[in-house]
Amino acid sequence: MDAQQSALGMIETWGVPALVAAADAAAKTADVRVTAxxxxxxxxxTVYIRGDVASVKAAVEAGSEAARRVGKLISAHVIPRPDAGIDAMIRPDPGGTAPASARGNMAGSGMPDLDALPVQELRRLARSTPGFPLLGRQISTAGRAELLRLLKEKQE
Incomplete structure (x- = not known):
């Protein structure tokens, strides 16, 4: 697809069922790719949709309506011809734990370079790590050093 004709659509919902309904409706409505x-x-x-401007607009409209029917639509937006730097802000791995800033620093274990991550990303990673020794509020209140130590232990 010609970069000059591409668009980025975003549909933000509260809850996964509304998100899945939005992504499904968007993908079935127009020639678009649900990318992440x-x-x-x-x-x-939030679900991200790529395609030509007209297709993304139609897909976001249909996805937004589906999200409203199933749950709660928070917002929807289409950016025609987004700047190339925008792609760096969007994770390529749906549901993944690495922020865009750490994408190039993936270790052999599939985990990001932990020392490069801000504490908020460390907390997000801890919540998604099976068997992580801290839970809920413990993760929310843990300091950077403790999160780094425990995540590195799980990495080994």
């Missing part, structure tokens, strides 16, 4: 999704705190999730 991102989880934020408090149940907010």
């Amino acid at each position: 999704y991102d989880k934020a705190d408090a149940g907010l999730v």
